[in-house]
Amino acid sequence: MSGSTRLNGIIRAWEQNKPAFTCFAKVDKLTAQEMSDAPYDGVVFEMEHNPYDVSALGDALQYMLNRKTIASSGSVAPSVTPLARVPANGIEMNQSFAKQVLDRGVYGVITPHVATVEQAYNAVAACRYARPKGAALYEPKGARGDGPATAARYWGLTQAEYYAKADVWPLAPQGEILVGLMIESPEAIENLDDMLANVPGIGFCLIGEGDLSQALGFPRQYEHPEVLDAMRRIVETCHKHKVRVGNPHTNAKNVDRLLKEGYSFLMAAPSRSYGVVGQGRELAGY
Template sequence: MTDNRLNGVIRAWEQGKPAFAAFSKVDKLTAQEMTDAPYDGIVFEMEHNPYDVGGLGDALQYMLNRKMIAESGSVAPSVTPLARIPANGAEMNQFQAKQVLDRGVYGVITPHVSTVEQAWNAVASCRYAKPKGAALYEPKGIRGDGPATAARYWGLSQPDYYAKADVWPLAPHGELLVGMMCESPEAIDNLDDILSDVPGIGLVLIGEGDLSQALGYPRQYEHPEVLDAMRRIVETCHKHKVAVGNPHTNAKNVERLLGEGYKFLMSAPSRSYGVVGQGRELAGY
């Protein structure tokens, strides 16, 4: 599937490369600028910014570049759009994942996922229902059926969209990435069970800010206890061969993060182009 892969983040991983990304505001101008940025993906930030689905739909349209599509001969986006939704894992939310997917994003990141049940819900919310007994039935999909806008945005027929709009790596052909944020001691304690029992989690993004708060060292990202907690997350992800991400990548820590096996590196847009170039050079491509 690598040659036909639409999701650039998954494509990078399948090629043995780390993926580089940044958070993005949900507005047209930023989205248009991000399309020309050197990222594999961007994450529209809707947890701490307003949850604006209409604005997200507009932003996604501004990411379309007809010239790039014509030159590449592929409907795969030059930069893959994902969304971080507002609802915490404990809220067991479903409609926000459904709505951002229906606009056309290629993945959903859920903050504050701490238990197996919460992770299961995050994956199920991104999957369409299948007949019982069908292959890859679990987690049972609960995403409502409304594919028209997403299929049009992806440049696919609705049947082709249905075929590709499943969760990777549970479905190897799937183009949707389900990410969970691990940002509390409880989440760390439960992470081994989560990754053992919930097929379909493709990314664990460490929430350093909230994790450092919970440990009593707010935003002290280099504090030994914070670093040790992050080390535990990384080791658990490596054990289960699940990509681990860092949202505060910069020129000072990118080499260490790559050396520790981080596969999803996010940096602030204002200074990220240099970090992406540095990271790709360190990664050997």
């Protein structure tokens, strides 16, 4: 798929060999409006630690649409790609949260605390529609319920067009949905190689530095040698399997290091850190 027809701006950046810059945001209309023309490639609506409210998410997604930008770009997609982090941990083996945020129209789902092959498989399956057994790209077997009307309308597509694009990237090259797994425990690190080797369709892994540092006994000491070593192991394993890896605490002091270490999903603080995005893009050469 060419960059001109790609709807998901995060995937577009990666296909152009660029890092993607994103941030967390609250699920409210004012924040969404501010994010609609922010310099990010994507925004992650935070619904794990903030209230899980799909009605508010639906409103926020509408406020992400900047009609002037749509008219000038010729693309029906928001210029900043919306994803959602859902509340259920991987161990809960939940599918309903992913289904509901996808049905509102987000372009990706981040599942927190994924630590095993089974949990990773479920996170991907929850974002895929069912298909006949033996069909191409059958695994992971889709578990997403069929209710595409709102999402198709939000994406500016017919339902048939939506079905063709509503699969997980990079398993389906034309897919526009990103599955993000949060890696935030020693168990997850030990199992990560098996997870990435055995579960196709994982778009990226996002390191949960807060919980990881807690589990290692160094709460929020992000520069502690043991925390950095654990993060290094995650990055190396992701690179081994050619899976993108993200960092949720990108700032002016560490962005150069993170880029050099191979992070390509970089999350800066909202609005007040727009300069970090510009700095990061300059360091990345674009």
